[in-house]
Amino acid sequence: MSKRVIFHDLVTLEQASEILLKFAKPLGEEEVDISASYGRVLARDIVAPIDVPPFDRSTVDGFAVVAASTYGASELTPVELRLVGRVEAGGWPQGEVKAGDAYEVATGAPIPRGADSVVMVEYTQERDGVVRIFRPVAPGENLMSAGSDISAGEVVLRRCTRLTAREIGVLAALGMRKVRVIKRPKVGIISTGNELVPPGEPLGLGKLYDVNTYTLIAAVAEAGGEPIPYGIVEDVEKSYRAAIAKALSETDVVLISGGTSAGVADLTYRVLGELGDVLFHGVMVRPGKPTLAAVVNGKIVVGLPGYPSSALMIFHTIVRPFLLRLQCLEPMPPAVYKARLAYGIEGAKGRRALYPVVLIARGSEYRAYPLYAESGAISVLARADGYVIVPENVEFMSEGEEVYVYLFEKYKPSDLYFIGSHDPHLDAVLARYNVKTVYVGSLGGLMALKRGEADMAGTHIYDPETNAYNVPYVKKLGITNVAVVGLYKREQGLIVKKGNPKGIGGVEDLLRGDVVYVNRPRGTGTRALLDLLLSELAEKMSTTLESLAKKIRGYTYEVKTHTAVAAAVAQGRADVGLGVRYAAELYGLDFIPIGWEEYDIVVRKYVLDKAMKIVEEALEKLPPGYQPYEHSRRIKFEN
Template sequence: MKRVIFHDLVTLEQAVEALTKFAAPLGEEEVPLEEAYGRVLAKDVVSPVDVPPFDRSTVDGYAVVAESTYGASELTPVELRVVGRVEAGGWPRGEVGPGEAYEVATGAPLPRGANAVVMVEYTQERGGVVRVFRPVAPGENVMTAGSDISAGEVVLRRCTRLTAREVGVLAAVGMRKVAVVKRPVVAIISTGDELVSPGEPLGPGKLYDVNSYSLAAAVAEAGGVPLLFGVVRDVAEEYRGAIEAALSKADVVLISGGTSAGVADLTYRVLGELGDVLFHGVMVKPGKPTLAAVVGGKVVVGLPGYPSSALMIFHTVVRPFLLKLQCREPEPPAVYKARLAVSVEGAKGRRALYSAVLIARGGGYVAYPLYAESGAISVLARADGYFVVPETVEFMTEGEEVEVHLFERYRPAELYFIGSHDPHLDLVMAKWNVKAVYVGSMGGLMAVKRGEADIAGVHMLDPDTGAYNVPFVEKLGIRGVAVVGLYKREQGLIVQRGNPKGVTSVEDLLRPDVVIVNRPRGTGTRALLDLYLRQAAERLGQPFEELVKRIRGYTHEVKTHTAVAAAVAQGRADVGLGVRYAAEMYNLDFIPVGWEEYDLVARLEVLDKALKLAEEALRELPPGYSRYEYSGRIKHKA
């Protein structure tokens, strides 16, 4: 047999590129949720429900109208009449008014009229009356419908590897089965007359087969399905037969040994006869004799026989290819040093763990903390990792350095979007390499100003000028940005089917028989409602602050439009201001009040990408939206 000579050696990068050209998708399959761990999503997962699906208590205690507890203390407790009780899994009957309380268990739904829960530790009940020794604020100890996950929200992206956190998210939205990328079946062949399987006695000149098992573990670690073919002797007929059998059962074939230029090495010659050799020899030590070929459209890689060399080449050349087959990318280190985007509090004597989004900026990283209620799980799916505030630290300020421990290997995003959530834009961004954090319009503007966000989604109405978004960019002194007009969204009063309370305008919210659900301060929808209420206050000749005190539920805040619709659909509220798609999603009636302008505030460095994103978002708008003049209009530059 003629000795093979290495002529054209390739670099590691060229070797990886040669394989990844053949990384065609293997298709998808459905698996039960209990078998989803470690798999890779084949498509985006859109939540069909709000999580939680109703407003619920996060503690044992009493659901109340928060304003009824103001002034309560150990010395001057407030007495409230107990009008009902509900356990987790039950549903409250009746409602709560001023001066009343409703006993609730942890996880139980809130009764109508309540906007906060007093912890049982701060109460004393006797004879149907509960004494409250500590006041609560609106929203305290309450997890509102949709505050964790909003119906219609893309909760997990295509190509996401499912860990315990993501499986929890899938369960939370009711997914019994999930579409995942098929795992590559990888056949593993060890060659050499000197090899015997572990457990067998070693004869003279024999070695245990290490590569079959170490490579099988490496394949499984990379998400593949290893298929062991054992040891093949250095006999051409057996060698060819083993490769052909492996190709018939696997997507990829790995052969260890038989790749050097020795007279007894068969891999190069046999693969050259069966298919096309991509390369033979890599400019690396160890691992020079590595080769790869394509046989019948399938990749076959010949690895060095030495176990350490075989594993080294597997991790640097083969692993990226296997990951690519599964819509995954190679992983960098697991811990990153980053500076805090905003200040955070410690846990007062306890170690605080903050989930965070890691943002690549200026050769370094910014850690953007994610806040959520104690029962939330979706924040873990959105986060890149977490950082620790030691138990001895009470406060960490903006700009301080932290170590972010990654949940999964970090992949920098093409764009960082922080701001107000829009479900249509969310679906569009799912096609891009975008990391999205939804913190409301004002939070997005501040993130752009600080430099963490590339783009913010904003729909803030300035009551002084009647204009959207641009006045806030000017008032906040944000520079180096452009405001890109995206589209208008129709806002209106969301009411139950048939409008049983006969709501026709914002002034109907003042009626004592009407309970509303509101959006948080800093959101565009809240600003719009407050504008209408201020106008109503002027017409009625009374201060705005006094007028809102008359509105039942004004301090009941939920994070999303669909949470507004959920509260109305479940009878927790009679009306709320939101966009049309939320009403349609819950089959509710919708009373239009006007159109709001939802814009993108983009840093000038990414303006071209922002314009492309706007163009794609405008291409196919769902019902309930209308085009804002024309695609990619730049309304303002600063």
């Protein structure tokens, strides 16, 4: 005669969840085709093998030009340019564009050498080899530069990222057909009770349709597991034991609904107690008190209440977190957050504007950090947490303005927020930590620290007045409660084609008419270095930086990363660019050293211990073109 089970030692929901999570061990990894990867979880970091896009391309139908050739153009006084070629998407331009030239390009087509912008076809008129321009363009307008979306060598997706349409688009853009993912937990589902019948069958007296099997199949699938139903098992011990044994032999986790209360016919507690160890029996919650869990041969078995609503609620509160942890995932907060803008954003002049943002948690408040990207950019969606909406009738939203962030996925707060200059070696190290990264250049990172948005900022800005890097700017900007940590020195130089066919020897060669340069954006340390070198050259030549800049073909041709500079040189869109040695070696290019710069991390004091662990790991194995500081100079400045 079976005895009733009395619940003596009840646990809280939190305790029940914590007990299960202790058994959430990884299940290994497997390779799948990206067409079958939706909802799967990355087992490894994804490092971009190529630049995206792999070449400078037009984002509109129009004419590739040198922007300066269009200045002054208007409806009344159009500028006339010489048509020197045409290229369609999928083709490759022949020849190059010089001042006074125009080259017809289709949307997505490569930009010819020498051009730095595209005039939309709507603002042009072409006849007999002459193109009339009715509106000027600025350098970089209507084109997407190589590597501006994704740079080769960049960690674009982190391990433990759940793959959705956005991330799969990134994988496809990188040319990756297969991807390594964490194995999905196979979850056996058993419904117990003499009163149950499957849906679709006649419902006899005293019978109920089996609801739990189907709700749990859906809930397991939503949690990323692979549900395996074993049907209805009657309250007969022999059948019960056979069903549990079969499920344990074929799956990773077993869920049993029903058979957990104190009724005389209930078998789950007794059978699981004989097969393994009961972890808890009874939870301080209503409904769901009779919930139990056991470990049998290293596998978790959870007994859920028989009532469907109770079973589903308990699943979501304690089982779902366990299944997610098996896949390197965590349950997340709600899908909409109220936040304040980190800086102002413009509206779309009569259209609704959607801005991808990184959500930065600051105590009980959130800051939305807009991510700007060219049309067609895919990587920004993988990096963003969600987006904010600028209504049609709003022209500008100011810094500090309250917005709603609509999340792409459930939000996962980061331990640290790194904003500033991109470094490919450090980026790979940060990928191993729960760090959110936003790359906006050295000065942008320091300003993010000043505004309270960043915990760490990467920077490499030289101050000629003090002959020092970074520390003078921290002082000038009045950034307090921080330490400037000397990470390492990076070798900067001119990146040129293998064999240096143009015979470039130094910055003075950028002034030659046969040399095309590729530049970095304002606010980056590399751009500041170039302008410093040009200023020194201008002083020797008794002229100004501005006058020298006008003589450099490509000075206004800007790309976001060091690898994008190397890509431009490797593909012949430019002859030379300034960047780190690492980027040159990545593309098999020659490198003309200019000097070593100091790349530092400015860190808020309250995270200094965490930051130093990252620093030490970054220094363990440095790639070519990097040198460590002496240990005595690790902390360069504190205030």
